[in-house]
Amino acid sequence: MKKQNVRTLSLILCMFSYLLVGAAVFDTLESESENSRRRVLEQKRNEMKKKYRFSEDDYREIERVVLQAEPHRAGRQWKFAGSFYFAITVITTIGYGHAAPGTDAGKVFCMFYAVLGIPLTLVMFQSLGERMNTFVRYLLHKMKQCLGCRCTEVSMENMVLVGFLSCIGTLCVGAAAFSHFEGWSFFHAYYYCFITLTTIGFGDFVALQKKEDLQEKTPYVAFSFMYILVGLTVIGAFLNLVVLRFLTMNTEDERRDAQERASLKRDRGEQSRGSHRERNRSNAVHSRSHSTLLLPMEEGTSRTNLIASPAEDQLRQRIEMGKRWLKKKYI
Amino acid sequence: MKRQNVRTLALIICTFTYLIVGAAIFDALESRKETTQRRELHLRKAELLKTFNLSTEDFDELENVVLELKPHKAGMQWKFAGSFYFAITVITTIGYGHAAPSTDGGKVFCMLYAVLGIPLTLVMFQSVGERINTFVRYLLHRLKKCLGMRRTEVSMVNMVIIGFISCMSTLCLGALAFSHFEGWSFFHAYYYCFITLTTIGFGDYVALQNEHALQNKPEYVVFSFIYILTGLAVIGAFLNLAVLRFMTMNAEDEKRDAEQRALLAHNGQAGGHIHCSVDQASSSSTPSVCGGGTAVEGSGGGSGSRGLRNVYSEVLHFQSMCSCLWYKSREKLQYSIPMIIPRDLSTSDTYMEQGEAFSNTLHSNGCVCSMQRHSGISSVSTGLHSINTYRRLKKRRSSI
Numbered sequence: 001m002k003k004q005n006v007r008t009l010s011l012i013l014c015m016f017s018y019l020l021v022g023a024a025v026f027d028t029l030e031s032e033s034e035n036s037r038r039r040v041l042e043q044k045r046n047e048m049k050k051k052y053r054f055s056e057d058d059y060r061e062i063e064r065v066v067l068q069a070e071p072h073r074a075g076r077q078w079k080f081a082g083s084f085y086f087a088i089t090v091i092t093t094i095g096y097g098h099a100a101p102g103t104d105a106g107k108v109f110c111m112f113y114a115v116l117g118i119p120l121t122l123v124m125f126q127s128l129g130e131r132m133n134t135f136v137r138y139l140l141h142k143m144k145q146c147l148g149c150r151c152t153e154v155s156m157e158n159m160v161l162v163g164f165l166s167c168i169g170t171l172c173v174g175a176a177a178f179s180h181f182e183g184w185s186f187f188h189a190y191y192y193c194f195i196t197l198t199t200i201g202f203g204d205f206v207a208l209q210k211k212e213d214l215q216e217k218t219p220y221v222a223f224s225f226m227y228i229l230v231g232l233t234v235i236g237a238f239l240n241l242v243v244l245r246f247l248t249m250n251t252e253d254e255r256r257d258a259q260e261r262a263s264l265k266r267d268r269g270e271q272s273r274g275s276h277r278e279r280n281r282s283n284a285v286h287s288r289s290h291s292t293l294l295l296p297m298e299e300g301t302s303r304t305n306l307i308a309s310p311a312e313d314q315l316r317q318r319i320e321m322g323k324r325w326l327k328k329k330y331i
Numbered sequence: 332m333k334r335q336n337v338r339t340l341a342l343i344i345c346t347f348t349y350l351i352v353g354a355a356i357f358d359a360l361e362s363r364k365e366t367t368q369r370r371e372l373h374l375r376k377a378e379l380l381k382t383f384n385l386s387t388e389d390f391d392e393l394e395n396v397v398l399e400l401k402p403h404k405a406g407m408q409w410k411f412a413g414s415f416y417f418a419i420t421v422i423t424t425i426g427y428g429h430a431a432p433s434t435d436g437g438k439v440f441c442m443l444y445a446v447l448g449i450p451l452t453l454v455m456f457q458s459v460g461e462r463i464n465t466f467v468r469y470l471l472h473r474l475k476k477c478l479g480m481r482r483t484e485v486s487m488v489n490m491v492i493i494g495f496i497s498c499m500s501t502l503c504l505g506a507l508a509f510s511h512f513e514g515w516s517f518f519h520a521y522y523y524c525f526i527t528l529t530t531i532g533f534g535d536y537v538a539l540q541n542e543h544a545l546q547n548k549p550e551y552v553v554f555s556f557i558y559i560l561t562g563l564a565v566i567g568a569f570l571n572l573a574v575l576r577f578m579t580m581n582a583e584d585e586k587r588d589a590e591q592r593a594l595l596a597h598n599g600q601a602g603g604h605i606h607c608s609v610d611q612a613s614s615s616s617t618p619s620v621c622g623g624g625t626a627v628e629g630s631g632g633g634s635g636s637r638g639l640r641n642v643y644s645e646v647l648h649f650q651s652m653c654s655c656l657w658y659k660s661r662e663k664l665q666y667s668i669p670m671i672i673p674r675d676l677s678t679s680d681t682y683m684e685q686g687e688a689f690s691n692t693l694h695s696n697g698c699v700c701s702m703q704r705h706s707g708i709s710s711v712s713t714g715l716h717s718i719n720t721y722r723r724l725k726k727r728r729s730s731i
Contacts, residue, residue: 095531200426
C-alpha cells in the first residue's frame, strides 16, 4: 500500500489506542473520588432540604437561580475588558466557557468571528514562533562562537532542548504569578497555565474571575492577556520546531510521487532503449526501501517508497546522482 | 526589512486589531443582556431569601452545594464512557470542562497525557485530512472526465468550494442529530457543533449530559464520539487545504534565503570575472544582471554545469527584465527540465523550472509586461525577491 495510506492508518490506530488507554487510566484515577464526593454532597443537600423545609420544586427553583447566577459571581463579563478576554479565548480556541454569549446574535457573531480569527491566529503564532526560533538559533550560534566551541553549528537537539526549557520556564513564571494573584496553590496555578497554553481550556480554573478584577485591576488584566499571548507564542515556536514538519509529510510525499510519475511518463517516451542495464541496477536499489515511514527528512521529503518499480528506482538513482553533484558544486 | 519580519509584524498587528474590534462588538451585543439578567437574578435571590427565611451565609452554603453538585447532575462522569469522552476533549484540545480532574493525580496525568496526545492528534488529523483531500481530488477529476469537460484538472477553487460545503454539511448533520437527541433548538445545536469542531469548546452546551446518557444510551454515545472525531477530520482536511501552507511560509523563505546565501558565498569565492548575458531589451537592468551573472558564473566546465549555468543566467536575466507574475502549468514545465536537475530540493527545483519556462517564452514571444516594472535597485536579492513572490504563488497553485 502507498506509504501515505499506511502512515495515516497507523496514526488512526495509535490515536484510538491512546484514547482507550487514557480513558482507562482516568477512570481508575477519578471514579472513586467522584463517587465519594457525590455521596457527601447529596447527603449535605438532603440535610439542607430538611433543615429549610424545601419541597422538590423549591429546590429546583433555587438550583436554577444559583446556576444562572454563576457567571455573574465573577463580575461583569461583557464590558470591554471581559469581552477582550472572551475574544482571546475564542480565536486562540482556548474556550474556557466562564462567559459564553447569551444572546443569539452574540452566538452568531461568535461563529463568524471564529471562522476568520482562528486561521489568522494559527498563522500568526506560527509566523512569530518561526521568527523566535531563528533568533534563538542566531543567539546560540553566537554564544557557541564566543565560548570557543569546536562545532559552532546549532543542531536540532540544541534547539529542542532550548525550546523545551523555555516552555517549562514560561509555565513556571505563569504559575508563580497566578498563584500569587489568584490565591491558588503553585500546582493548581501550573495546571491552569498548562491547560490554558495548550488551548484545552477546561474552565475549572480561570484567571481574572475574582470579584471585579476585570474592571479594577487593570495592570493585572494586561499582564494576564500578555501572558496568555506570549505563552502561546512560546508553545507555538516549540510546535513549529518539532511538530509542523510532520503535518506536511503526506502532502510532500504526494508531491514527490506526482513529480516522479510525470518524469516517468517523459522518460518512457524518451528512452525506450537501454532499460536492461538499468533494471539490473535497480534490483540492488530495491533493497533499501522501508526505513522512515513516520519521520520526515530535513528537507521535508521522505526518500523511500514501499512499492518501487524498476523505472522509479532508476529515476531515483539519477536524481540522487544529480543531487550529489549539485551539492558538491554549490554547497 | 526582511520579508519574514514584515509578514510577522503585519500578522501581529492584524491579530491585535481583530481582538480589539471583536471585544468592542461583543461588548455591544452582550453587555445589556448581562446587566438585565444580573438585576433579575439579584431580585429573584432576594425573594428566595425572604420566602425561605434564609440568611446570606445559609444561601452561600446552599450555593456552594448546588455548584459542586453541578457536574454530578449529568451522571457519572468518570466511568469508562465518561473518561473516554474526557480523554477526547483533552487530546483534541476541545476542553469543555464539564468534567475536570479533581484529584491531583488526575491533574498530573492529564498534563502528561496532553503533552503526548495533542501532537499525535494534530498529526493524525492532518494526515487523514490530506488523504481525504487527495481522494476528493481524484473523485472530482473522474467526475470532470465523465461529464466530458474540456479541462479535467481540479483547481484550487474547486477544492475549496467542496471543502467548504462539506464543512457546512457536517455542521448541519450534527445540528440535526443533537437537536433531536438533546432537545436543543437547531440553532443551538449548530452552535454546539461549531464550537466543538473548532475545538473552542466553551462547555455551555455539552452533549451526553442529559438523562445519564453516558451510561444508558450507548449507541448515542458512540455516535457522538464518532461524530466529533469525523467532524474534526473534515475540518482538519479543510485547514490542510487552505491554511497549512501559510503556516510554513516563513520557514520556506528562510530556507530559500539560506540557499541563496550559500550559492552566493560559494560563487563569490570561485570565479572572478563577470559574465553578463545582457539582452538589447534589458539595457536598464544591466547592473542587476551582472550581479546575477556573478552568482551564476564561477563553476568550471562540464556540460552539465554549463547547462545549469545557462538555466541560472536565464532565470536572472528574465527576472531582471520583468518582475511580472506569470503562471504556467506545472506539467508543461516538467517536460522542459533536463534530467540532471534534482527535484527533491523543493525550492531550487521550482526556481529552475521557472528559468526554463521563461527562457522558452522569452525567445518566442518576448516579455509580456512593461520594462518599467523593473525595480531600480540593482541587487540580486531584490531581483530574486520578485521571483520568490512568484514562486510562492506558483507553489501554492502547483501543490494542488
